[in-house]
Amino acid sequence: MWRILQIVSLSLFLILSSTGCEFSSPKLKIxxxxxxxxxxxxxxxxxxxxxxxxxxxxxxxxxxxxxxxxxxxxxxxxxxxxxxxxxxxxxxxxxxxxxxxxxxxxxxxxxxxxxxxxxxxxxxxxxxxxxxxxxxxxxxxxVGGSLGKALGYLLDVLPGLKTIFVPFPQKDSSARANVGDLKTAAAKYGIRIVPGQIDNRQDLASLMENIPADADAVWLPNSPLIVSNASMIIQAAMKRGLPVSSTTSKAQDGALLSYGVAxxxxxxxxxxxxxxxxxxxxxxxxxxxRAEYILAVNLQTAQRLGINVQESLLKQADIIIR
Missing domain, CATH: 3.40.50.2300 (Response regulator)
Known part of the structure; x- marks a missing residue:
């Protein structure tokens, strides 16, 4: 009987081999x-x-x-x-x-x-x-939905804030929505939002050379064009002695405050x-x-602008740049 089983097994192996069949483990899905x-x-x-x-x-x-x-x-x-x-x-x-x-x-x-x-x-x-x-x-x-809280943090630092200048690309639906929501949030505090419409980087550079005289701060809306040129915007604002706030993580680039995603x-x-x-x-x-947000405060920028940041706000910050 054992001899018969050996012969059957060998025959089956030879048949499978002759047909090109191989014994292999299942392949992982890539x-x-x-x-x-x-x-x-x-x-x-x-x-x-x-x-x-x-x-x-x-x-x-x-x-x-x-x-x-x-x-x-x-x-x-x-x-x-x-x-x-x-x-x-x-x-x-x-x-x-x-x-x-x-x-x-x-x-x-x-x-x-x-x-x-x-x-x-x-x-x-x-x-x-x-x-x-x-x-x-x-x-x-x-990443939307954080504007009210972000604006509140800025008011904690600048309680006398009256006017915020906001450069934004008018063809970017996300940026337009951002500016609209900022206006709604600012209206509750009696703050005026001054939008500056642009189409490209050249427009932005020209706009930042002509920041409205009554602006108390500059805001960076969510937009690829704005985010990729954040350093240039921050430098232009700093020359005017104006702090920059943002709902994108730009405190490391010199923004006074950012309440952005992690x-x-x-x-x-x-x-x-x-x-x-x-x-x-x-x-x-x-x-x-909805994304989770982190608060970042740049004390180096605050010192350059002569702005005092309360200890109560620093205790809430996730990141402090000293």
Whole structure:
């Protein structure tokens, strides 16, 4: 009997070998994630997203592959998205409102889920139907909703504040929404907002040479154009002896105050959402999340401008630049 079993087993092995069959362990699924950015300032979001994915068990080069060679020029955006559309993506990660809007348009006829960040107001910008029920194939992390608190911090430092100058790109829907919300928040305190409309960096440079004489401070709205030129804006304001406040993390560049997002924390939020999307949860079933914020105070700037920052505010700060 044993001899018969040996003969049968050998025969079966020879048959399988002759047909080219091999015995191997199941292959691991390798996910392909496209990433699109048009601004170097978003690099920390990309790195922290990857870090979060690694902590979630996705090993780059083994179980996940990122199609990303760094930020591209804005005029290359459409072509890059079309290219990625043909790469059989499992997920598309888009950075900024303009990139996310274009991605939604290009990928409208696909089932590829889109994960966005940092977007100021995904509803106003037309990315989602609502924060709780995004609809379609897109969701992500928003960075709006902190203006009231950020303005309150600035008033703690400058109680006599009356006028804030706000440069912003008029074609950027996120920046327009930011300015509108700032006006609403400022009206409660009797503060006047003076917008300065621009279209490009050249406009911005010219505008900052002509800051209104009655401005008491300068505000940086959420916009790729503003964020990428924050240092220039801050330097121009400092020449006029004006403090700069922001809801982007720019205290390290010389802004007096910033109440902005923490890239490390957003990385965790984004990777958790990405994990669910890659496991098949529809984007329409994942509510848009709000980013966590950190308060940063630049005491070097305060000293240069002769501004006293109360100890009570410093105790609330997550970061103090001395």
């Amino acid at each position: 996910y392909t994630v496209g990433i699109v950015s048009i601004d170097d300032n978003f690099n920390p979001f990309v790195e922290n997203f990857k870090t979060g994915m690694a902590k979630a068990g996705y090993v780059e080069g083994k179980t996940i592959h990122y199609l990303y060679d760094g930020p591209i020029k804005k005029e290359q955006l459409a072509d890059r998205l079309v290219f990625l559309k043909n790469q059989h993506l499992d997920l598309l990660f888009t950075l900024s409102t303009p990139v996310s809007q274009k991605a939604k348009e290009v990928f409208a006829d696909t089932k590829v889920p889109i994960l966005f960040c940092p977007v100021y107001d995904p509803v106003t910008s037309g990315l989602v139907d609502s924060l709780t029920n995004p609809g379609g194939n897109i969701t992500g992390v928003m 890239p490390q924390k957003i990385g965790i939020q984004l990777s958790a959402l990405a994990d669910k999307l890659l496991k098949g949860v529809p984007a329409s079933q994942l509510p848009v999340e």
